[in-house]
Amino acid sequence: MGKSNTTTMSKQALRVFDTHHHHSTTILTTLNLPTLSLPQTRQAHAQILRTGLFLHTHFTTKLLSLYANHLQFSQANTIIKSIQHPDVFSFSTLIHAYSKLNQFTQAVLVFSQLVSHNLFPDTRVIPSVIKSCTGLNSLRCGKQVHGFCVTSGLCKDQFVQSSLVHLYVKCSRMNYAHKVFDEMSQPDVVSCSALVSGYARDGCVDEAKMVFGRMVELGVEPNLVTWNGMVAGFNQSGCYLEAVMVFRDMVLSGFEPDGTSVSSVLPAVGELEDVRVGVQVHGYACKRGIGSDKCVVSALIDMYGKCSCAMEMERVFDEMPQREVGACNALVSGFARNGLTDDALNAFNRLRDQEMELNVVSWTSIIACCSQHGKDIEALDLFRQMQVSGVKPNAVTIPCLLPACGNIAALMHGKAAHGFVLRTGISDSVYVGSALIDMYANCGRIHLARVCFDRMHVRNIVCWNAIMGGYAMHGKANEVIEVFHLMEKNDQKPDFITFTSLLSACSHSGFTEQGEQFFNKMSKDYGVKPRIEHYACLVTLLGRAGKLNEAFSTIENMPFEPDACVWGALLSSCRVHNNINLAEVAANKLFQLEPNNPGNYVLLSNIYANKGLWKEVDRVRDMMKSMGMKKNPGCSWIEIKNKVHMLLAGDASHPQMVKILEKMDNLTMEMKKLGCLPVTSFVLHDVEDQEKEHILCGHSEKLAVVLGLLNTPQRSTLQVIKNLRICGDCHDFMKFVSRFEQREIFVRDTNRFHHFKDGLCSCGDYW
Numbered sequence: 001m002g003k004s005n006t007t008t009m010s011k012q013a014l015r016v017f018d019t020h021h022h023h024s025t026t027i028l029t030t031l032n033l034p035t036l037s038l039p040q041t042r043q044a045h046a047q048i049l050r051t052g053l054f055l056h057t058h059f060t061t062k063l064l065s066l067y068a069n070h071l072q073f074s075q076a077n078t079i080i081k082s083i084q085h086p087d088v089f090s091f092s093t094l095i096h097a098y099s100k101l102n103q104f105t106q107a108v109l110v111f112s113q114l115v116s117h118n119l120f121p122d123t124r125v126i127p128s129v130i131k132s133c134t135g136l137n138s139l140r141c142g143k144q145v146h147g148f149c150v151t152s153g154l155c156k157d158q159f160v161q162s163s164l165v166h167l168y169v170k171c172s173r174m175n176y177a178h179k180v181f182d183e184m185s186q187p188d189v190v191s192c193s194a195l196v197s198g199y200a201r202d203g204c205v206d207e208a209k210m211v212f213g214r215m216v217e218l219g220v221e222p223n224l225v226t227w228n229g230m231v232a233g234f235n236q237s238g239c240y241l242e243a244v245m246v247f248r249d250m251v252l253s254g255f256e257p258d259g260t261s262v263s264s265v266l267p268a269v270g271e272l273e274d275v276r277v278g279v280q281v282h283g284y285a286c287k288r289g290i291g292s293d294k295c296v297v298s299a300l301i302d303m304y305g306k307c308s309c310a311m312e313m314e315r316v317f318d319e320m321p322q323r324e325v326g327a328c329n330a331l332v333s334g335f336a337r338n339g340l341t342d343d344a345l346n347a348f349n350r351l352r353d354q355e356m357e358l359n360v361v362s363w364t365s366i367i368a369c370c371s372q373h374g375k376d377i378e379a380l381d382l383f384r385q386m387q388v389s390g391v392k393p394n395a396v397t398i399p400c401l402l403p404a405c406g407n408i409a410a411l412m413h414g415k416a417a418h419g420f421v422l423r424t425g426i427s428d429s430v431y432v433g434s435a436l437i438d439m440y441a442n443c444g445r446i447h448l449a450r451v452c453f454d455r456m457h458v459r460n461i462v463c464w465n466a467i468m469g470g471y472a473m474h475g476k477a478n479e480v481i482e483v484f485h486l487m488e489k490n491d492q493k494p495d496f497i498t499f500t501s502l503l504s505a506c507s508h509s510g511f512t513e514q515g516e517q518f519f520n521k522m523s524k525d526y527g528v529k530p531r532i533e534h535y536a537c538l539v540t541l542l543g544r545a546g547k548l549n550e551a552f553s554t555i556e557n558m559p560f561e562p563d564a565c566v567w568g569a570l571l572s573s574c575r576v577h578n579n580i581n582l583a584e585v586a587a588n589k590l591f592q593l594e595p596n597n598p599g600n601y602v603l604l605s606n607i608y609a610n611k612g613l614w615k616e617v618d619r620v621r622d623m624m625k626s627m628g629m630k631k632n633p634g635c636s637w638i639e640i641k642n643k644v645h646m647l648l649a650g651d652a653s654h655p656q657m658v659k660i661l662e663k664m665d666n667l668t669m670e671m672k673k674l675g676c677l678p679v680t681s682f683v684l685h686d687v688e689d690q691e692k693e694h695i696l697c698g699h700s701e702k703l704a705v706v707l708g709l710l711n712t713p714q715r716s717t718l719q720v721i722k723n724l725r726i727c728g729d730c731h732d733f734m735k736f737v738s739r740f741e742q743r744e745i746f747v748r749d750t751n752r753f754h755h756f757k758d759g760l761c762s763c764g765d766y767w
Contacts, residue, residue: 086117092125095132104132108141115148123157130163139171158186165191169198174207181211187218193226200233205242208233227255232264243268244277251284259293266299270306278303282316298326305334310343323354329361336369344369345378363391368400371407377644379404380413395426399435406442408637408644409719409748414439430458434466441470444719444746444753464492468501474753475763477509496531503537507544508752510766515541536565543573544766548582564593571600575607583607598629635723636700640711647703660706667706671736701730701747709741717744725749726767735759 091114098107111129114121121129126149133142146164149155155164161184168177174195181187181195192215199208208230215222227250234243247265250257257265262285269278282300285291291300297320304313313334317327328351335344348366351358363386370379383401386393393401398421405414418436421427433456440449453459453467464487471479480502487494499522506515519538522528535558542551551570555562567589574583583604590600601624608616624630634649647654654660701722708718726734726749738745739759747754755762 086119088114088119088121088125091117091119092121095125095128099128099132099135102135104135107132108136111145120152121154123154123160126154126157127159127163130160130167134163134167134170137171139168139173142167142171155183156185158184158188162188162191162194166194169194172198172202174198174202174204178211187220189215189220189223189226192218192220193223193229196226197229197233200230200239200242201236203234203237203239205234205239224255224258224261227257228260228264231261231268235264235268238271240268240271244272244274247281256288257284259290259296262290263293263295263299266296266303270303273307275304275307275309275312278307292321294324294326297324298330301327301330301334305330305337308338310335310338310340314347323351323356325357325359325362328356328358329365332362332365332369336365336372339373341369341373341375345375358389358391360391360394360397363389364394364397364400367397367404371400371404374407376404376407376410377646380410380644383413383417392424393420395429395432398426399431402435402439403442406439407721408639409443409721409746410639410644411443411445411719412639412642414443428457430456430460430463433459434462437463437466437470441466441473442748444474444748444755446470446474446476446753459490459492461492461495461498465495465497465501468498468505472501472505472508473748474755475505475508475767477505477511477514480505481514494526494528496528496534499526499528499530500533500537503534503541507537507541508763508767510545512541512545512547532560532563533565535562536569539566539569540573543570544576546577548573548577548579552582552585562589564590564597567593568600571603575603575610578607578610580607580611580613596627596629598624598631601629602631632723634700636704637721638704638708639719640708645704645707647700647707649700649703654703654707656707656710659710660703663706663710664702667733667737667740670740671733674736699727699730701726701749702733705734705737705745705747709737709743715742717746719746720748722747722749725751726754731761731765731767735761 091110094110095107095114098104098110107129111121111125111132114125126145129145130142133145142164146155146167149160149164154160161180164180165177165184168174168180177195177198181191184191192211195211196208196215199211212222212226212230215226227246230246231243231250234240234246243265247257247261250261262281266278266281269281278300282291285293285296285300290296297316300316301313304310304316313331317331320327328347332344332348335341335347344366348358348362351362363382367379367382367386370376370382379401383393383397386397398417401417402414405411405417414436417439421432421436426432433452436452437449440446440452449467449470453463456463464483468480468483468487471477471483484494484498484502487498499518502518503515506512506518515538519530519534522530522534535554539551539554542548542554548570551573555566555570558566567586571583571586571590574580574586587600587604590597594600601620605617605620608614608620633651636647638645638647645654701720704720704722705718708720712718726747731754734745734747734754734756736759737743738756745756747756751767752763754767
């Protein structure tokens, strides 16, 4: 009986073993299927749990790998935490998966768990960990892993050493990278290429060439990646000539450049503006059959644009077998770079008509083009169209748009853009913040500019200069000086732009002595060498204060040849103080430096006219006529109900012009009743006083203000931008209107901001 029971139990145990073995074999076969779906993985997981195979690390590790491949990392992490005795392979599987899918932070965390379990990683997993540190650009983390490798002896492995070289190159620690490289018993082409590329990218020409030369000594043959790394690296570091020379040596050495080589060298050719070399590279690309490669085409268009070859640029684009958005962006940018705004707009609209899928770069490029070249209204309209088309602006688009808002005082458009910034969470960008400061300052809302500045968590020199420039434009010298001292307390070193704002503010406010002190302290106390623009500010500072002889002496004693800005500053001051002798000296210099600038002729003509020297006025105007020049017409902009209106001096085309002139007559009559007569001396024509009064009524800033009075609620603020300096009669008119109509009026001319309120102007009549 005992023998029979024993036999029966043995048979049962054998059946259980066979069943267990059968299940494990079946599940293992399932887990090893090459294309196991996520539902199938979950079914296998359930079978493992039911059969008790979960205690077998081999099965759980395979599950880990499958879940990781399906990006089910939470499930994978749950499994590894539930394993009682995980082995190195369990963690390695997850680290490899995270690293492969660029989940670098998670890969490093799993490696930390591996070490905390007192497990010893092998040389197969360490490169994945170092790759993750490289992907995170984390030098600190990488050095810790390197230290672990040194203490464990793993750093002698060639793959580990190669990974460390890449890490230190990526983190721009070339001395560390080179030290690891020197410790390699058998450097390979991958490590050599990484080191060469790193030195080239850092602009270390001699070091890059030295490592490249050593490759032959070490028996390592440079490959296409090595050459391309040098070309691209030198281009990125600004060593443009070196990039071109390496490309030439590459061809002479028998290597055949590919699309990457050509598209890396062409930007360097463009920066050198050497179209002759560009044509040669273009010809080589066509000969090699890579001329139609999309990256090469974009690079060719960009190169021809930088070389000011618009026709060639357009020809390359037209010959494309298939239009690509990168080439479209390069074409628009190329036209913009050469100031061909209409061509850029036409190309952009043509691409839209062809239903080309333009991206945020395309829209940003054309908006920037319009904003930078005086087509501000078009820039605003494009921004609206961009959003209608479903393309979302980014942190680059907004700083390109905001100058257009500021240029024409489109405050409501600017505020709308600010709202977009807040909604999308890009307000932390220092470039967006600086652009907002500029926009509000240019729209006359300097207090809002300061609010934006104060709310910035991080500020760079651009932000400090933006708020100082805004205050300077508004003639608030005390505030500029206050911000300057605040800047010093925050350990922000001033630059040349900072001192331009300081000197400009002092000149607007008549702070002559303080301005001279800042000029003298620039190089002495702050190490900023005065530039030509600082001398222009100093000449303005002295000239506005009536110290014209001192201003002229400053020009004569400058350490370099004065430019048009400096002589223009003196001529403008001569206009204020009616100094004909110095005006003629300055004007003659300007005629030589800027023979085609009508503004200089007009300014001298105005000085003569103000003195009643009509023969001299006619002589200057005849000079302009013989050279085919015309006076730039006065032009003003005003935003009413989200629409920007442009008014030209003497232009009667505006649909409300009859009402504007009627309102103007009423205001002029009220002025006369109070004893405020038109200042006809600002009409620089030899005509009767009645005609002079009529001419004064046609000044564009007056027309804009009256249009605003007719179309905005009582007591609301008016904002006007003018393309020329405001004349004294218009200045008096604004002061009267601000009191009579009980309005605040902001007028920005080419010189500064004027804030009219209760019959007074913020400039104190000093401008």
